[in-house]
Amino acid sequence: MLMVYLRARLPLLLCLLLLAVAAGYPLAVLFAQSVFPDILGGSLDGFGEAYRRILETPELPAMIRTSLAWAGAVTVVSWVFGIPCGYLLARTDLPGKLWARLSLLVPIMTPPYIAALSYILVMQEGGFADGLIGGLPEWLRLWFFSFWGVTLVMALASFGYVALAVEATLGSLPRRLEDAATLFGAGWVQRMRYVLLPLLLPAVFNSGLLVFLEALSNFGVPAVLGTRSNLPLLPAEIFYLITSWPADFALATSLSSLLCLFALVCMYGSRWLARLLGGGAFRPGEGALQPLGRWGKWAGWAFIGGLFLLSSVLPYVAMVLTSLVDSWAEAELTFTLRHYWALFEPGSRGLQALLTSLGLSLAAATICVLVGGYIAYVNVRSAGPLQRVLDGIALLPRVIPKIVMAVALILAWNAPWVPVDLYNTVWMLLLAYVVIYITDALNYANASLQRMGENLEHAASMLGAGRATVFTRIVLPRLRPALLAAWLTTFIVCMRELVASILLLPPGVDTTATFIFNQFEQGEIAIAMAMATVTILLSTVVLVVFQLRRRG
Amino acid sequence: MATFMQCKGLTKEFAGQRVLDGIDLKVNQGECVVLLGPSGCGKSTLLNVITGMLAADSGTLACRGRTLDDPANGIHVAMRERGFSMVFQDFSLWPHMTVSENVAFGLRMQRVNAPRRARRVQEVLDQVQMGAFRNRRPDQLSGGQQQRVAIARALAVQPDLMLLDEPLSALDARLREDLKHELARLLRETGLTAVYVTHDQAEAFTLADQVAVMNRGRIEQCGTPEVIYNEPRTQFVAEFLGASNLMPYRRNGSSIVIDDGVLDLPGNGALAAESGQCLVRREAICISSERCCSGDDLVELPATCEQTNFLGDRHEAFATLPNGRLIRGFADGAVHRGGAVHVRFPASAMRFLSD
Numbered sequence: 031m032l033m034v035y036l037r038a039r040l041p042l043l044l045c046l047l048l049l050a051v052a053a054g055y056p057l058a059v060l061f062a063q064s065v066f067p068d069i070l071g072g073s074l075d076g077f078g079e080a081y082r083r084i085l086e087t088p089e090l091p092a093m094i095r096t097s098l099a100w101a102g103a104v105t106v107v108s109w110v111f112g113i114p115c116g117y118l119l120a121r122t123d124l125p126g127k128l129w130a131r132l133s134l135l136v137p138i139m140t141p142p143y144i145a146a147l148s149y150i151l152v153m154q155e156g157g158f159a160d161g162l163i164g165g166l167p168e169w170l171r172l173w174f175f176s177f178w179g180v181t182l183v184m185a186l187a188s189f190g191y192v193a194l195a196v197e198a199t200l201g202s203l204p205r206r207l208e209d210a211a212t213l214f215g216a217g218w219v220q221r222m223r224y225v226l227l228p229l230l231l232p233a234v235f236n237s238g239l240l241v242f243l244e245a246l247s248n249f250g251v252p253a254v255l256g257t258r259s260n261l262p263l264l265p266a267e268i269f270y271l272i273t274s275w276p277a278d279f280a281l282a283t284s285l286s287s288l289l290c291l292f293a294l295v296c297m298y299g300s301r302w303l304a305r306l307l308g309g310g311a312f313r314p315g316e317g318a319l320q321p322l323g324r325w326g327k328w329a330g331w332a333f334i335g336g337l338f339l340l341s342s343v344l345p346y347v348a349m350v351l352t353s354l355v356d357s358w359a360e361a362e363l364t365f366t367l368r369h370y371w372a373l374f375e376p377g378s379r380g381l382q383a384l385l386t387s388l389g390l391s392l393a394a395a396t397i398c399v400l401v402g403g404y405i406a407y408v409n410v411r412s413a414g415p416l417q418r419v420l421d422g423i424a425l426l427p428r429v430i431p432k433i434v435m436a437v438a439l440i441l442a443w444n445a446p447w448v449p450v451d452l453y454n455t456v457w458m459l460l461l462a463y464v465v466i467y468i469t470d471a472l473n474y475a476n477a478s479l480q481r482m483g484e485n486l487e488h489a490a491s492m493l494g495a496g497r498a499t500v501f502t503r504i505v506l507p508r509l510r511p512a513l514l515a516a517w518l519t520t521f522i523v524c525m526r527e528l529v530a531s532i533l534l535l536p537p538g539v540d541t542t543a544t545f546i547f548n549q550f551e552q553g554e555i556a557i558a559m560a561m562a563t564v565t566i567l568l569s570t571v572v573l574v575v576f577q578l579r580r581r582g
Numbered sequence: 583m584a585t586f587m588q589c590k591g592l593t594k595e596f597a598g599q600r601v602l603d604g605i606d607l608k609v610n611q612g613e614c615v616v617l618l619g620p621s622g623c624g625k626s627t628l629l630n631v632i633t634g635m636l637a638a639d640s641g642t643l644a645c646r647g648r649t650l651d652d653p654a655n656g657i658h659v660a661m662r663e664r665g666f667s668m669v670f671q672d673f674s675l676w677p678h679m680t681v682s683e684n685v686a687f688g689l690r691m692q693r694v695n696a697p698r699r700a701r702r703v704q705e706v707l708d709q710v711q712m713g714a715f716r717n718r719r720p721d722q723l724s725g726g727q728q729q730r731v732a733i734a735r736a737l738a739v740q741p742d743l744m745l746l747d748e749p750l751s752a753l754d755a756r757l758r759e760d761l762k763h764e765l766a767r768l769l770r771e772t773g774l775t776a777v778y779v780t781h782d783q784a785e786a787f788t789l790a791d792q793v794a795v796m797n798r799g800r801i802e803q804c805g806t807p808e809v810i811y812n813e814p815r816t817q818f819v820a821e822f823l824g825a826s827n828l829m830p831y832r833r834n835g836s837s838i839v840i841d842d843g844v845l846d847l848p849g850n851g852a853l854a855a856e857s858g859q860c861l862v863r864r865e866a867i868c869i870s871s872e873r874c875c876s877g878d879d880l881v882e883l884p885a886t887c888e889q890t891n892f893l894g895d896r897h898e899a900f901a902t903l904p905n906g907r908l909i910r911g912f913a914d915g916a917v918h919r920g921g922a923v924h925v926r927f928p929a930s931a932m933r934f935l936s937d
């Protein structure tokens with residue numbers, strides 16, 4: 031009996047085991063340690079002490095409040111930037127929409143920490159702004175290196191999500207719903223207030239949630255800009271607790287647990303709020319386009335163009351120029367490729383970092399896609415209590431902030447009872463990449479599986495195909511487009527991944543991101559920017575090649 | 583009866599295609615005019631011009647003496663100022679509002695105060711028997727219930743003119759039948775002026791005071807259902823409504839020759855044009871195996887039975903005349919396929935339509 035049950039449930043149990051070991055176990059260790067600081071030493075002493083310390087150190091609650099306020103500010107500013115962009119794209123006759131849409135994708139594709147580094151180059155004393163405009167007003171510099179400046183940089187990196195979500199919803203909203211209101215005498219304002227905005231709220235909330243969580247748990251911008259702006263933020267704080275000597279794991283894990291808690295509360299809270307505030311399903315239909323006058327078109331493009339200038343042109347120009355400039359002698363620039371040669375010199379650290387990143391990203395993307403595809407398949411095609419558990423655990427990588435997962439992995443694989451020496455090897459990093467970035471593969475495969483019915487699989491089973499055959503011969507080929515897209519996304523994200531790398535890399539090894547980060551901090555700014563340029567070029571090339579091949 | 587709304591020579595083109603080709607239409611106060619026509623003939627377009635969603639290219643549209651559309655003089659009154667309400671084919675209820683919020687919306691736009699609004703909403707919802715569903719969202723309602731709410735939403739503001747664009751076509755046959763009668767009752771009781779679009783003849787005849795048959799952007803004929811059915815003016819109208827037989831005729835002096843001599847009708851010629859089609863409705867034709875004592879007015883032709891179809895209450899029969907023309911009518915008594923039969927109809931049932 032038991033054997034029969036186990037045999038039937040084998041795939042489900044396998045997936046559960048995988049996820050439990052990879053994600054569940056580390057998080058359990060993390061929470062346990064945050065409550066019992068000495069549990070890894072085998073003692074249950076000091077229950078709750080770390081949390082007490084958070085409360086008793088006055089800076090920490092203030093820092094947590096600042097973090098939440100900052101993430102909130104980033105969300106609001108992203109709304110302010112993104113909602114009008116989405117409206118312009120979906121509901122007006124703005125010319126050149128394709129370009130406008132592309133201009134939104136550029137900042138989405140740019141890692142926030144690179145944008146932050148470039149902004150430092152522009153705004154710092156003696157930076158581009160001083161050199162080119164001639165003297166940045168001091169108040170502007172002060173403003174930039176403060177709460178709102180850091181907010182601006184993060185919002186510029188995230189408002190594209192809001193814009194695209196708003197555009198998608200507005201674009202599919204049938205115009206009849208507005209016509210019906212107009213017939214009753216509703217003007218533009220009333221249509222907005224009673225019809226458009228309520229229907230838009232879910233998209234606004236969901237994209238806002240995405241931005242909020244990303245800001246709350248982002249490590250790059252707080253580490254790069256926050257430290258320079260006297261703005262201590264939670265992820266950077268956790269990072270310094272672990273990497274400075276002596277490491278304070280008790281405090282780090284309790285702060286991490288709090289970060290998780292915020293993430294979870296936000297997610298469920300906003301779901302609840304979105305349900306409460308409306309939304310409602312509608313059949314997609316053709317939307318109406320609002321004609322913009324001549325001035326409207328100008329204003330629309332000024333808005334989108336201005337954002338593009340701030341979010342993309344400025345940082346990219348600063349980045350590329352820095353990597354190319356030899357010297358800044360008296361307003362006369364001399365250019366050189368020296369920094370690039372240094373990067374590619376055989377045996378140089380830069381080349382090593384690039385190769386490490388490439389290898390890791392290729393491996394991680396491939397594993398993510400295969401494992402994620404299989405887990406999603408098993409999850410979608412089974413039912414019962416075990417499936418619900420699997421569904422719950424599969425959510426973990428999606429909700430848990432990356433830095434928390436990285437800290438948890440350190441603890442879990444560093445624990446005294448772990449027999450293998452994974453920690454302090456590159457394999458540790460591969461594991462971390464897979465656990466953290468499997469989300470995309472799960473999402474893409476899930477969506478694709480839910481759209482295709484089970485009948486093709488049943489047909490194969492009826493002809494005598496076993497489970498493995500069905501998966502490899504029927505399911506995988508049909509999942510191919512979704513998995514390819516997931517592979518691409520995962521690869522690009524891993525190529526520039528910062529937070530797990532910087533926490534988990536063994537000494538003496540670099541990835542592209544840690545190379546950029548470390549070189550910049552050490553003052554080798556030109557080399558850092560050369561590496562940033564190469565990384566971004568590389569991922570763009572991969573992206574374009576894939577797009578072209580899919581078209582062709 | 584007072585003319586409520588009048589269209590004169592309305593035209594509308596889409597990308598060079600003339601979708602409305604000179605529409606003349608008169609709607610009297612308190613009447614329901616049904617626009618009936620095949621798919622793609624421009625019914626929705628005409629309705630959208632009346633609501634103001636589309637602007638006409640030429641012609642005029644006036645309502646109670648006020649010109650709403652007159653492109654030649656640059657007049658186009660915005661849709662929100664016309665005071666019409668509309669029931670859409672796809673319901674188009676606002677998915678984020680409850681049933682009563684949907685119905686109350688128009689009243690809110692008219693700044694009706696809350697207590698009166700609530701009273702009116704209750705009243706209208708009761709009228710369409712949806713009072714119990716006040717607090718539901720549209721996606722928690724069945725198709726028929728959604729359509730009732732859509733009707734209530736349009737009724738609530740007591741509009742000058744109610745426009746309905748195939749409001750029942752998204753529903754199944756049974757529901758359509760029920761709602762059709764209910765709508766007819768509602769329109770009668772409220773005394774609303776309405777323009778109703780459909781391509782279903784039964785719906786048109788149930789609801790209409792006047793039927794306007796549309797074809798290719800023109801109104802072919804407008805009149806009461808009885809007139810449209812019994813006195814069709816064009817071949818299109820005759821064929822579009824009900825099952826009928828058409829035979830070409832030509833006038834020969836004072837008599838009429840039908841189908842090259844199948845039948846000669848002496849002394850009838852003054853009534854008809856030079857040549858055209860002679861129409862006899864299916865229900866006027868009786869196909870039986872026995873000869874009848876032929877009366878004065880009765881036309882009887884020998885034929886062969888081709889096929890019979892059982893319709894439930896009677897048999898439909900097809901028979902070929904000696905010249906090969908197929909005639910459809912109703913069987914009288916037992917008729918067998920391949921058997922010799924007689925096709926019989928009163929001469930007064932013949933209508934002569936010019937080409």
Ligand SMILES: Nc1ncnc2c1ncn2[C@@H]1O[C@H](COP(=O)(O)OP(=O)(O)OP(=O)(O)O)[C@@H](O)[C@H]1O
Binds near residue numbers: 621623625
């Ligand atoms: N916005 C438009 N642009 C171009 N052509 C249009 C447009 N709207 C309608 N048409 C064309 O005008 C013609 C009439 O369309 P209309 O929707 O008025 O037909 P209808 O009588 O309502 O048909 P149905 O019974 O199918 O609803 C069709 O040939 C259609 O293709």
Ligand SMILES: [Mg+2]
Binds near residue numbers: 625627748
């Ligand atoms: Mg139509």
